[in-house]
Amino acid sequence: MIEENIKPYKGKIDKRERWQLNNHKSVLVWFTGLPGSGKSTISHELEYLLYKNKIRTYVLDGDNVRKGLCKDLGFSAEDRRENLRRVGEVAKLFVDAGILTIASFASPYVSDRKMIREMFENEEFIEVYLKCDISVCEKRDPKGLYKKARNGIIKNFTGVSDPYEPPEKPEIILETDKLTVEQSVKTVFDFLYKRQVLALIEP
């Protein structure tokens, strides 16, 4: 009896087998941009479009990470980096589990985004820069945060009192002050289609 228990297990499933079950691949789509550039809206609309196309997908963002996994962290530069490191590591587990993962974080520093890119294989990390003039972001101000930042109520606010470093070579640039949400979402969807992420069989 006991002998049977200690034989080596054959159970480990690899990523490719998960892809076969789902009939699509998994990557990490990383949205970066100023507050108000459209990250939440576009990431969730992309999730919805992928879902309608039978793609297993999940959005990691401040809403579900800051209250749980990273609730011990604040907003110092060090804590923000640790927040993004954990998000990167969780995204890695999700991608390994076969989920087309979407991360939606301002992530203003080149070095932090580089750290995450380096966790992944070459084609697995897709950086999407939401390029949007700050005047437009500030006019939208979906959460009233720009106003608070201008009034000094919020310190270290990206774009106002803290820098935003645009990506040098993002896979996709979305000019969200010019495109509609639908156009932005379709651009990312088409990119994933052309990369042959959305099916295991060649399109």
Next chain:
Amino acid sequence: MIEENIKPYKGKIDKRERWQLNNHKSVLVWFTGLPGSGKSTISHELEYLLYKNKIRTYVLDGDNVRKGLCKDLGFSAEDRRENLRRVGEVAKLFVDAGILTIASFASPYVSDRKMIREMFENEEFIEVYLKCDISVCEKRDPKGLYKKARNGIIKNFTGVSDPYEPPEKPEIILETDKLTVEQSVKTVFDFLYKRQVLALIEP
């Protein structure tokens, strides 16, 4: 153009919609037990059986968590608790994403496992106690750790120099010193089937 960008998004997919896409539900199966009680073997064999039944599943264990998400943590009581807290939070995201999640950690303290149980809905957390006499675990000693613990090379080793607190009311008890791996795996599989986790349509 800009007006169109700021309309509220309808994109959020909930867990039930993910279940519909996968045609099964998602829960967390938490394996606890002494080192050598069979956690790795049984969790990966369960994953394999679920996979063969077209269930989306993923194993969280020391192998994929300690080198990534929790690589900043050591093995003090405090760090071990933080390790398990993060695993619980990640498992919550996985379950929300529709994945039948398996966690495989010695997790020797009742209070730590209670912390994780409380993160989940009532029927979502399934505690599986791998009950195995320590003499059997020590005889197996798959990683040679008991030997090192007895020789004092490893301090604070669960079962030798650190306590293991058995669960008070686990959903499942597997006497892994009496059952074969196949019997153990089937017990958990049958439990999930009866709980109607493995299909959206009643069995």
